[in-house]
Each structure stands twice: as C-alpha cells, then as structure tokens.
Amino acid sequence: MPEPLRQFSTPFAAFRGGIRAAWLSVFAYVLFGTYIGIGALAYDFGFSLLWVCLSTILVWAGPAQVILISALGGGAALIEVAIAVGLSGVRLLPMVVSLLPILKTPSTRQRDLLLPTHFTAVSMWVESMRIAPLIAPERRIAFCNGIGTGYISSAMIATVAGYYLAAKLPLLMTAGLLFLTPISFLISVARNSRQLVDKLALVLGLAIGPLLAYRDVDLDILWTGIGGGTLAYVAHRVRESMR
Amino acid sequence: MNALSADLWPYLLLVLVGFLPNEIWRVLGLVAARGLDEDSEIVVWVRAVATATLAAVIAKLTIFSPGTLASIPLWIRLLAVASGLAGYYAIRRSIFAGVIVGELVLIGATLLFGR
Known part of the structure; x- marks a missing residue:
C-alpha cells in the first residue's frame, strides 16, 4: 500500500522541510567535501574569494567549476574553456527534463520552474527524484527549492573554508575528500534505481563509460549516457511487450 | 584597460565561459520538459x-x-x-554507512x- 503524501500547510513550511531534508542527507556533507576542494583549487590559481563564491552560486556544478577554475587559471583559450564547461553541463539536460514533470501541477507557471531548474545538479536531482514523489504535488516546487538552497549553502560554507584551508591539508585527506563524490553518488543512484530500466542504465553506464574513456573516444560521457540509457530503455520495452 | 574594467574582467569571464555554457542545458531542459508528464x-x-x-x-x-586521488593505486x-x-x-x-x-x-x- 502506498504511503500517504506528506502535507505542508504553506509553501514556506515546505521550503523549510526541503532545507531540513538537504542537511539530513549525506550529500550536504559530500558537497562540503567537494567544495572544500574547489575553494582550495581557486585559491591555488589566484582567484578571489568573491569570484569563487559567485561561481558556486551561478555555475552550481562541481565538474564545470573544476574545469572553469583550472582551465582559466591555466591560461587556456576562452573558447576552449567555454566548450569544456558546456560539454560537462550536457548531463544537466536529462536531469531537468526528468525532474520537472514530477514538480509540475496543472496550475504551475513556467516561471515557478526557473529556480528548481537552476538548482538542478547531481545531488539535488538524486534527492528530489527520491523525495518529491512523496510530497503533496502543490508543495513539491517549494520543497525542492529548499533542498537546493540547503545544498548550495553547504557548498558555500565549504567554498570559503577550502579557500582558507588551501595547501594546509595533507595529501591523503585531499584524496579522501575527492573520493566522496564517486562513492556517495554510486550508492545513492543504486538506492534510487528501483525499476529495472534504471538499474540497467546504471550498470550499462558503469561498464560502457570506462571502456569509451579507455579507448579515448571523444565525448565519452555523452555517448555512454545516450547509448547506455537507450539500451536500458529498449530492454525495458521488450520486457513490457512480452508480458 | 582601466582599473575598473580590469577588476571586473574575471567576473565577466565567469558569466561568459562559466555560467552561460553550463546554464544553457538547464534552460533547454526547462523548455524540453514543457508538456511532458512523469509517466x-x-x-x-x-x-x-x-x-x-x-x-x-x-x-x-x-x-x-x-x-x-590518482596518487592512490587503482x-x-x-x-x-x-x-x-x-x-x-x-x-x-544507509548511505552514510556505505560512504564511511x-x-x-x-x-x-x-x-x-x-606507498
């Protein structure tokens, strides 16, 4: 029997519930670790604290920020930086497309979706995909804005901390912080994948991704996503049609 | 270049080669999601x-x-x-337990x- 949907009396109560959910989830701490690294990187390359904080708010995507800071800091051509950042951002498109239909109600205005669209990043997507379906539909946008705000504030505190901690961390500790991202995302995607199609997509992505990267295929992440996702979807359709 | 624009240049770069090329995918997603429902x-x-x-x-x-992280053996x-x-x-x-x-x-x- 499905659980009853969680109700909130006002949008603000839902927003606060989202912040709370964000801070109680493992990602607030994973983001903390990741953004300590990003703050430290920006310090290393000579960017100002204000600049790196703004990049956390505006870009709000770990890999894109690492590329932006290291490429700009390393003196790469601007068009090259823009393309590299753009390629890393492609993964956000399917996340937005699969999340927004869960948040929308018939009375939702397009502009109400702007904020959750900007907040969409791996951490926010994974948690919102899990929790939003359990919330009353008219409060889902406010709740997910709360999740996004909770995560960005965790990332901001860490960006500042990392900026000041830069170069003081021992090597093994830095490696441990960098390992937080793959391990926590893997476990939480495994948890979120309840249907066969999602499980297959996870396994295929894990298998095809390194293979293409090893073969030095251009745009390996993009092709893995489209190829692995489509294969998983086809398998799902074949199974449905055999029922 | 005067001092003010030299100070603002890194912020302009942040918007042009950081924010815009990344945000475009989110906005395209917003447009593409119009009229789609979750099922x-x-x-x-x-x-x-x-x-x-x-x-x-x-x-x-x-x-x-x-x-x-590459310094740690595969x-x-x-x-x-x-x-x-x-x-x-x-x-x-528990995700916490797994991560720890x-x-x-x-x-x-x-x-x-x-080593």
Missing part, C-alpha cells in the same frame, strides 16, 4: 540517459581519477568502491599498502 515514455528514456550519464561520470572519476580505489557498496547493503541500507566504510577502506588500505 510519459520519453521521460522514462530520458531518466535512463541521465542515470547512465551519471554512472559514466562515477566510473570515470574512480578509474581515471583526476588530481590527488586496486585500492576499486576495493574501496566495492566495500562502500557492500557496507551500504550490509548496514541497514568506503572512505575507511580507501584511507586504511593506502596507509597499510599504498
């Missing part, structure tokens, strides 16, 4: 693409690690990932065998 077949497919993409990123970060990184997953399933399906087990194995194995 539609295309959303199931797009969700599978998003999941496979994320899986590829995870695998690449683990196997072809950037920066300092077998230790893979062992840590496997232990983390096992820890998650063994300890009440993975981190402990990564750091412990590096201290014991990694």
